Amino acid sequence: MPDIHKLLWPRSVAIIGASSDTRGLRGRIVEIMKSHPYQGAIYPVSRSETEVQGLKAYKTVSDIPEPPDLAALIIPAKFVPQELERCGAAGVKAAIILSSGFAEERGEAGPALQKEVQAIAKKYDMAVSGPNGEGFANTAAALCPTFSPAMDPGDVPLLPRADRTRGQVAVISQSGGMGFAFFDHGRAKELSFRYIVTTGNEACLSASDFAEFIIDEGKTDAILMLIEDIKDTATFARAAEKALRAGVPLIVNRLGASEAGARAIAAHTAARGNDAEYRALFARYGVIESNDLDEMVDIAAAVVAMGKRLPAGHRVAIASSSGGGGAWVADACALAGLDMPILDDATRAKIDVYLPPYGCSQNPVDVTAQAIHERGYAEFARLAAESPNVDGVILVVTGRHPRFLLEDRDHLIALGRDSGKPVLLWSYTRPAAVCVDLLSEAGLPLFTNVHNCARAMRVMADYRAARETFLKG
């Protein structure tokens, strides 16, 4: 088995096809790699340039003083086999191929090139990802061999502040654009990513291989996967079983469910899927399915924050400062297949003490703005969670004006730390950055879309049930 560790954790990387022109993809990959504090060596390989963006360039991979651990190939498809062969001969043990024009191409030339790639990888026992991928990112190593604009250094660092990191997610996607889009959306929500791996046509290594590596490594708490097809269902099943045993949810969208989508993935990565087979696999291993990128990211954030405190059932209490907001959550929960039983009398009595006469403790609890002003948010979620009638709580807040959340800081942190049941927050206004920060610190998942919030509660309950059933045997 080729060594994926060499691929994801190289001490040195050769960029074959590197360019000084940062307007093109061959220059962008070097520019992006250099913009992050990767500690290993970067070796541009160029037939025409002796220096690339301030780095000494080499004519061929065999001119590099030491064999690099990883080669990133970004050259026309027709030159890929010969350069990959050269890498193998030079002792390179891992490669990513970012070039397009292989099995996804019309005609016979592209598919033939892909077969050559497979043969060379096998000959040298190289770990090869792609072709037609967009590279990967390893945030711990600050290594981003990709031209994805999502990995340009911006105002958001690769990783959230370390003390906020309750867990990390990985992304595995055949599509490069979509793979890095998960990072782009999730990082804005303070989600912490360990890897983003894009696998393209999967001529050699498949998404399942990477999933198995990541599960075996044991440092990732949820995996977001965008699948066009599953190249090897046995490997997928093995990875999925390990993930389920480890309690690492796989959150998966399988593209190509529609006829036009199927046409698109065939053109994109030469994928041919088998829906019925996939659904059976997913059901067996508790795979969480979603076809919405934002929802997938939100689910990942929720499972990472909640850890082992997943809901024991489908019964939810809703507490809201906005009566309309409470009703909206209730409708969303019903659509998600959740139950909202009336709270028990003892819990209601404790809540009623705080409510004005126009408030209501049934479920949804209409806390009223007045009671929030007086008591803050956390106390109502804490009381509702104590009801034996419910398995989790959704708390409706407005994070636009940060005062009420900030003043409730200690209680929110205690709630996130002590609650044995999941508490999810929906802010019906766009939350202020300080609120995102506080709730991230408290480990309380914050949603801006009400349906994603309800769906996250639902799939967490289903995942827990599927896992318990599987482990019982």
Place this chain on the structure above:
Amino acid sequence: MPDIHKLLWPRSVAIIGASSDTRGLRGRIVEIMKSHPYQGAIYPVSRSETEVQGLKAYKTVSDIPEPPDLAALIIPAKFVPQELERCGAAGVKAAIILSSGFAEERGEAGPALQKEVQAIAKKYDMAVSGPNGEGFANTAAALCPTFSPAMDPGDVPLLPRADRTRGQVAVISQSGGMGFAFFDHGRAKELSFRYIVTTGNEACLSASDFAEFIIDEGKTDAILMLIEDIKDTATFARAAEKALRAGVPLIVNRLGASEAGARAIAAHTAARGNDAEYRALFARYGVIESNDLDEMVDIAAAVVAMGKRLPAGHRVAIASSSGGGGAWVADACALAGLDMPILDDATRAKIDVYLPPYGCSQNPVDVTAQAIHERGYAEFARLAAESPNVDGVILVVTGRHPRFLLEDRDHLIALGRDSGKPVLLWSYTRPAAVCVDLLSEAGLPLFTNVHNCARAMRVMADYRAARETFLKG
């Protein structure tokens, strides 16, 4: 009929219950009103203060030198009837009641107070909104008599730059929190709002009354409505018919569709809905239904941008620089009930000229990153829209790295101006502010959620069909 114009366009406003304490709601309303450049007079009315936040305060409304056009009441419910009576006697012709504790309150006192409010409004022919509302905003007048944190002046002004305003939307919501949440979400997307009206218990004026006023006024291009119940279906039907004739879509969520949601709205605004009756009304008048706040805002932005250029049918062309992105849109379109026929040969031939061999012009058009780098985005949307096989185009872009959109500026503006068919854009990464700005200028609706994009195309086609059927029949 009471004069809604006096309510929404007052030359002077009395705040009855105004306070200097900006930590409480009675101080917040004054603070927020003062923070916007409203040109009319603001008269605080306070029993205990002679000056409120720098404004001279009056003991009672009758002490104010001129009868104010509008009174905003934010005092305990039990004092509301006597103060409203005083307003009527003083010649005030419009009032909003932000206090809670009326029909939505447990027991008999609150409902009785609401009946008193109704009688006083009738006696003086006053335009009364509420009680239990959160006020309103009139952006053209810079008038925000509300304590909603969404109307705090922030980094985003009340209105987009005037030359970007292709049309405006209004919000009418019983729920105050949710009503202003539409503004908060939409304004961030450069949507232009004319009114946000929150109606609470609708003791006197209902959402339908405001809708009719807004349609009659003729300056609003779409109305977002959050309904808990319809107080008077005849008025709703009249307003909806006028809206349909005028081509102003009503985009409506009816809360309380679930059992727990119905409990919540009963507790919130004493609402009792009749689902079957509402559905029949909505179907008859082409009302666009959605239960997702983000989706509702996105649909509003699309209809405002597209104006009369709504899709003539359900056939969509997809053009994407990301193969995976194209497949994702295709799946979303299929879920939304759209068709994605293969493009005609003539159009394909024109597109193929630009594509590398691993691109694909079928549908989705897999444009490839390379072709986007060479030709930009707009040309592919323009070519696809020319196909007689389709009624609209969805163009997949990445707006994170602005170069390719900015370099394509002139073509994008020409596309927005000249395309006879709707072109919607989905950015799978979070778009840079300059991209949001450019596409807003071009009048090309930009979505960050793929399902909202597909659904918007679908409901625009359905709305056009419903309107044509209605006008014929």
